[in-house]
Amino acid sequence: MGTFSKSIIKVAKGAMDAFGTFPAAIASALAFSIVTAIRIHLDWPQQEEFNFLFNCLHWAFGFGALFGIAAVIYVRTRKNSVKDFTIANLFTAAVITVIFILLYFFGGRELLPDDNFRFMRLTDISIGRMTALSFAVAVAFVIFAGLPRKNPNMTRSIFMTQKAFITAAIYGGVMMGGTSAVAGTIQALLYNDMSYKVYQYLGTIVGFLTFTIFAGYFPDFSKAEEDEKRKSAQSQSRFMEVLFSYIMVPIALSLTVVLLLWTVRTVMEGIGSSFVRLSSIATSYAVGGIWLHIMVEEHNNGLAKFYRRVYPVAALLILGFEAWALVVQLGRFGMKTTEYFFLITWVVAVVSVLLIILQKERAYIKISILTALAALIAVLPLAGYHTLPARLQSQRLEKLLIRANMLQAGAIVPGSESIDKELREQITDSVSFLAYQYDAELPDWFDRDLANYRDFKDTFGFEQAWPQYDEYISPSEYVSTFLTLEPVAIDVSGYDWAFNLLDFSRKGEGAAELSGRNGAYLVEWILNETNSSVPRLRISLDDKIILDEVMQSYVDRISEKYPPTAYQPRTVGLEDMSERFYSDNIEVLVVFNTAEINLDAKNDRITYWLSLNSIYLKEK
Known part of the structure; x- marks a missing residue:
């Protein structure tokens, strides 16, 4: 039997042994796969209502798979009795149950006005806490896996874990590639109507098998001394040393x-x-x-x-x-x-x-513990990333508003454009950050809708003013202006026609025609092949061009008002998202949904993307 065959048999045997070595962890991974298969089976309209439940189950079972390995490694390397082994696996089942209950009853968030969801979903901080807990458990089982027992060798333990992960990933990738190729061949030659879900089911099965290979790669931790499998798992080959x-x-x-x-x-x-x-x-x-x-x-x-x-x-x-x-x-x-x-x-x-x-x-074991503690501290209620920055930024904004004499009796008083530009920029920056801190408690005088262009201007008395975030911009980086039209009602009472053109058409494709009082109109929105130049609006009356305008005047106007910076989307009003054109025969109003200008300083290249909302035309 060749070396390659022996290696495959060794990996397969380890994967089979994992069922007995880490029963709770493998059961958790299997349950995770079953939930995944159910989600695949249900189309999105059927699944959407249960999405929150499925997410809670996924996080609970995924965490259980990691915790189960850590618990077994701990008892095998420290106590190594049948009783302790049983307790470790039962405790894993209890942890999975507790995690699910906490997520399901306390980890959800009711819908907010600007949510794209129809049902409850997990909060970002719940996901962050589960991620931090999972990382801490992963660090724990790396520490537990070290030898000797009283003084873990973190170098070998960390390398062994990485080696197990990479080995499992390689085998998983090969299995996924091979099974997908077979399925693709069947679909191409025998059954053309095969569902795309077949590939998702295959991915789920391969994912489960990959996890068993990962768990099965570890040596027998019940042995006090290093055996051949442990030495092989922990040793760095000449290739790794190089x-x-x-x-x-x-x-x-x-x-x-x-x-x-x-x-x-x-x-x-x-x-x-x-x-x-x-x-x-x-x-x-x-x-x-x-x-x-x-x-x-x-x-x-x-x-x-x-x-x-x-x-x-x-x-x-x-x-x-x-x-x-x-x-x-x-x-x-x-x-x-x-x-x-x-x-x-x-x-x-x-x-x-x-x-x-x-x-x-x-120091390595202490560094590992310190890293895990830092991850846990980052998601704590008072010191976490979701509360501490928001609290400090709220205090900063309060001081800025008091400095501008705009916070009186616990309420914001509108200022004006005469306020110092730097102060207006700092207020805008702070408001923009706080408006999206959904998991943090904010002052009573702060409204999350202040991020909206119109609400900001009405509340503070001046338009949003954005600071220059980067003092130095590398020539290899992009800067841009990205504007989006705020929700707004457009007064079209003075216009006769509205055109909905394709903003990705080229060379007149998708042009609109109409028969008006003065004759037959042809309205074209013209782009080049790469969409990189400024679009052109061309309108013909009875085959005679009566309006031919490049959107350069509009681009120049918004570029001057909103200079390109590091990526900073802005929601602006109709005045900044429209342009008017006149000729002897017609009056035209062009309204954009988005306007984007990208500058590649290194290659001295500017690209434009103007997404149309509508074009309104009035005959004279």
Whole structure:
């Protein structure tokens, strides 16, 4: 029997053994798959009413699958008795029940006016809490899986878990590709009317089998000492050593050099980067750097040793300047969700690096626990991402309104356009953030409808004024103007005809014709092949062109009023979403649903997308 065949048989045997090793976890995964199959069977109109129930079941069973593995690994590595094994699986069933009850009775949200749903759904914070709990449980079973029992080896345990996941994913991908190919062949050659749901059922079955392969990859944790299967699961091959030490380490060191150069530039020129971009880079560097430090802990080559010495010191220096960037950002825009998660990540990264410097490999288990705790803190009622930023931003907005003399006796008093532009921008930015914090309690004087263009203007006495969020925009990035027409009634009493043209037609396709008092009209909305240039409106009367207008005047007008910035959708009124044209024969009103202008500074390219609402025509 060849090595390949032995490998497949080994994986298949492990998957079968998983049913006995992790019975509650496998049962949870099976229940998850059954719920998925039921959802596939029901078309959306039938399923929609039960969508909330299905989501609660999915989260409960999905969490149970992870918790079941963690519970069994704990008792196998710590106590290893039949009684404890039974308790662990029964406790998993109890946890699944409790999670479902909590989600079903306390995790839903009644519909809001702007919801696109007809029935109750899970709140975002409920989903966030389940995600954090699942992550914490995953960290727990990685810790429990370490050896020796009293001092878990996190390097080997983390690698073994990753190896199990990747192995299962590869087998799952191959199974899905193979079964889909067979199904596709049957559909093409034998049964053309085969439902698309067949592929979804196959995906569900393959997903369940993939989970059993993942669970079955782990060794027998009841054994006190390492056996051959455990050594195989935890060992890093020569390929992995080359990947980590000779490919990923140089990349990480290169990124370290770039960030160190950024710190020098920051000292000399100030912070000149988008905070969103900076936070993503900093998060990736901190999380990826610590993970790589763990992966190369047992490598003895020169690059790995150099990285283990250099990374902690360089990371502390870089994190210090990233803290400066955070302070500047908080001073400009206050605490919001992005800043909150950046702060959480920064604290975890700094403490983790200090632990590595002081305790080296003994720090890894503490770092894992710290990361899990941070995830749980981020979803707590008072300190979570859904409450703390909203509370701090509410306080910021209150101070801004008092500064503008617009908050009196617990109510907002309209101001005017004469208020300082920077202050108007800060108020707009704060209101825009708070209006979408559905899971947070907001002040009584704040109305979520204030995000709407008309309500904002009526309440505050001035139009929305958006700050420039990025002081520096890389040439490789896009900036844009994106406007949407607010819900509005259009007075068309002075017009004779309304045209509903296709805004994606090209070269006159989809033109509208009509017979009016003065003759036969042909109305065309003309785009080029790529929709990248400004559209053209052409109207002919008895085959004679009487109006030929490129929407350039409209584009110039809204570009001046709403300069392209980092992506920031705006809801505006009819004045900004319409344009009038006149000729000797007709008067025309063009109304747009959306207007989008995208600028690619690197390639010096501008693209336009004007989505028509209607064109109104009046004959003279």
